[in-house]
Amino acid sequence: MxxxxxxxxxxxxxxxxxxxxxxxxxxxxxxxxxxxxxxxxxxxxxxxxxxxxxxxxxxxxxxxxxxxxxxxxxxxxxxxxxxxxxxxxxxxxxxxxxxxxxxxxxxxxxxxxxxxxxxxxxxxxxxxxxxxxxxxxxxxxxxxPKLPDIAGAERFRGVTMHTARWDHDIDLRGKRVGIIGTGASAIQIIPEIAPQVAELVVFQRTPIWCLPRPDAPMPPVARALMRLPGGQFLTRWISQAFVELTFPLSAHYYKVLPIVKLGERTGLAHLRDQVRDPEIRAKLTPDYALGCKRPSFSNDYLKTFNRENVTLETDPITEITASGLRTTGRHHQVDVLIMATGFKxxxxxxxxxxxxxxxxxxxxxxxxxxxxxxxxxxxxxxxxxxxxxxxxxxxxxxxxxxxxxxxxxxxxxxxxxxxxxxxxxxxxxxxxxxxxxxxxxxxxxxxxxxxxxxxxxxxxxxxxxxxxxxxxx
Structure with missing residues (x-):
């Protein structure tokens, strides 16, 4: 050259x-x-x-x-x-x-x-x-995409995909599905696919702080407000204030402002309201301060664990087999394995x-x-x-x-x-x-x-x- x-x-x-x-x-x-x-x-x-x-x-x-x-x-x-x-x-x-x-x-x-x-x-x-x-x-x-370092991944005979490279040709209806990870992507995917699949096993290493999400179809009043002089500025200012309070200020001024403690109380109340089984609720309860890792907002994720076809597995995965995943406690057979394991x-x-x-x-x-x-x-x-x-x-x-x-x-x-x-x-x-x-x-x-x-x-x-x-x- x-x-x-x-x-x-x-x-x-x-x-x-x-x-x-x-x-x-x-x-x-x-x-x-x-x-x-x-x-x-x-x-x-x-x-x-x-x-x-x-x-x-x-x-x-x-x-x-x-x-x-x-x-x-x-x-x-x-x-x-x-x-x-x-x-x-x-x-x-x-x-x-x-x-x-x-x-x-x-x-x-x-x-x-x-x-x-x-x-x-x-x-x-x-x-x-x-x-x-x-x-x-x-x-x-x-x-x-970051793939987990788990022995035997190459032996799995089913379908494997990472959340960041979703294969829309795969029909999950009636399938036994395993998903590794409970981070931001998993929190959004799990409530969506749970009603479609025959069985869903969620492999959790660390529970995530999950808070209520103030989501809704865009209110007509908000649309009208944004058309008024200064309306876009006002709606953005309110939104920016919410974003700053829920992470930058609360995380960086943890010892000065009590926002994190308020957020933790909100998250725990949300967990109590959404999950009926106390044993599952305990497994979904973080043992670290809100803000140590990326939290998430969802109104549907936690209550998905009330479903009969959803299993929360917290035992460590020891290997991936030809037909599923083995933990220290049992073997889970799955047809589709979803890697919700984040990014590098x-x-x-x-x-x-x-x-x-x-x-x-x-x-x-x-x-x-x-x-x-x-x-x-x-x-x-x-x-x-x-x-x-x-x-x-x-x-x-x-x-x-x-x-x-x-x-x-x-x-x-x-x-x-x-x-x-x-x-x-x-x-x-x-x-x-x-x-x-x-x-x-x-x-x-x-x-x-x-x-x-x-x-x-x-x-x-x-x-x-x-x-x-x-x-x-």
Whole structure:
């Protein structure tokens, strides 16, 4: 391959989910038109393109789960179903003229920074090399399915599928189904499929905090309010206040505000109201503080365990057999095995989703292994010039992803504007500035819920292999 010395595009955005779409819109508004988006899917939407399982819906109010500059009035419910989020992504791509700038069906496999020419060399799954001045990672964290490490998985003769790659050709009616996991996806799937299947075995490692969900068809009064002057601002403000109270403020100021205790009382009352059997109720009761791991909202999940055809299995799985799953207590025969085991989040190979080598050939994963997961404002890492991430380490605080996307694209645009103004071809955070930010993040642990002793029981993906929680207020 001939080494390219020209810049194909000023900016390459990897990812065409909401992070990538939001970044692209911000770039266009700021007059940065020489960019391309790369995505391995065949359509936009990221998480909402790949996840199509039964019952999928947003887990915060729709008023907050959208761009502040592109608010939609036509959500069918307070918590919009997944198909509407996918349609919203498509509409944003169309409205802002992004489709001609997206290269679908292409995976970035490796990125190398050229210290001499101050550009990135990207190797694609097509065998091409693509060069750019600035590289923006917008691949998100909920993109790479995580499969459980259980012996015998290859022996299973039935159907296996992960929630993020749902096979709609599989008819679950009358089938014996096993589902591993009780996280956010499982909570939505289980009530949907339980009435269809002959038997449903739910394999739970750690119970999840489940609170009532204030969901309903979008009230006519809300639709009318959004048409009035200031109405959209008011409905979004109320929604944002609810989102901030239920996670960022309660989790990050656990020792200052009593919100978590109120939430725990609400969750336990919800559990008592929904589950009749005291033994099952005890198995569904978390023994860690609310906020240690991602909680969820559902009005249907808990009461599903009242059904005769639903079994809650809490004994550890020892192996997968040809016909089902064996636990320490018994063997469960199943026809279909659903992996509701989440995503790799910030594990190796997920952030970024490609092999990235910065200045001097330094590999990002090696730098993080040595220095712990960190990024200045969640955006930049020293030693990796002209590379920015959306919602990188310490760039997530529990707020709506759209709020965070807009904040981080604003940060990136400040840097790009300065580079354009100065005629600079290399932009890099200093090690000193990054260290100050990292230490500030660590200093805030004293008030956060994550450092309560009970969090050691939560099996939470918030914690990385170093025991850090890569989010901050």
């Amino acid at each position: 001939v080494t390219r010395t020209v810049v194909d595009h000023q900016i390459v955005i990897v990812g065409a989910g909401f992070s990538g779409i939001g970044t692209a819109i911000a770039l266009r508004k700021a007059g940065f038109d020489d960019f391309v988006m790369i995505d391995d899917a065949d359509g936009p939407g990221g998480t909402w393109h790949w996840n199509t399982y039964p019952g999928i819906a947003v887990d915060i109010p729709s008023f907050s789960y959208q761009y502040s500059f592109e608010q939609q009035r036509s959500w069918s419910r307070v918590y919009a179903p997944g198909r509407e989020l996918k349609a919203y992504a498509e509409r944003c791509v169309q409205k802002y003229g992004l489709r001609p700038r997206i290269r679908f069906g292409t995976t970035i496999e490796r990125a190398d920074f050229d210290d001499t020419l101050h550009l990135w060399r990207l190797s694609t799954s097509d065998g091409d090399e693509l060069t750019c001045r600035f590289l923006i990672g917008a691949t998100g964290v909920l993109t790479r 989040v910030m594990e190796s190979g997920n952030m970024p989703t490609f092999d990235l080598h910065g200045s001097g050939g330094l590999r990002l994963e090696d730098w993080w292994d040595t220095h712990r997961l960190q990024a200045y404002e969640g955006v930049s890492v020293p030693g990796f010039p002209n590379f920015f991430t959306i919602i990188g380490p310490y760039g997530y605080n529990g707020a709506s992803y759209f709020t965070l996307i807009e904040m981080q694209t604003t940060h990136i645009l400040r840097l790009l504007r300065q580079a354009r103004h100065r005629g600079a071809t290399r932009v890099e955070v200093t090690a000193a500035a990054n260290e100050r930010y990292f230490q500030e993040m660590l200093s805030r642990r004293g008030t956060q819920v994550f450092w309560q002793e009970s969090c050691t029981l939560a099996n939470s993906y918030y914690f990385d292999k170093n025991g850090d929680v890569r989010c901050a207020p």
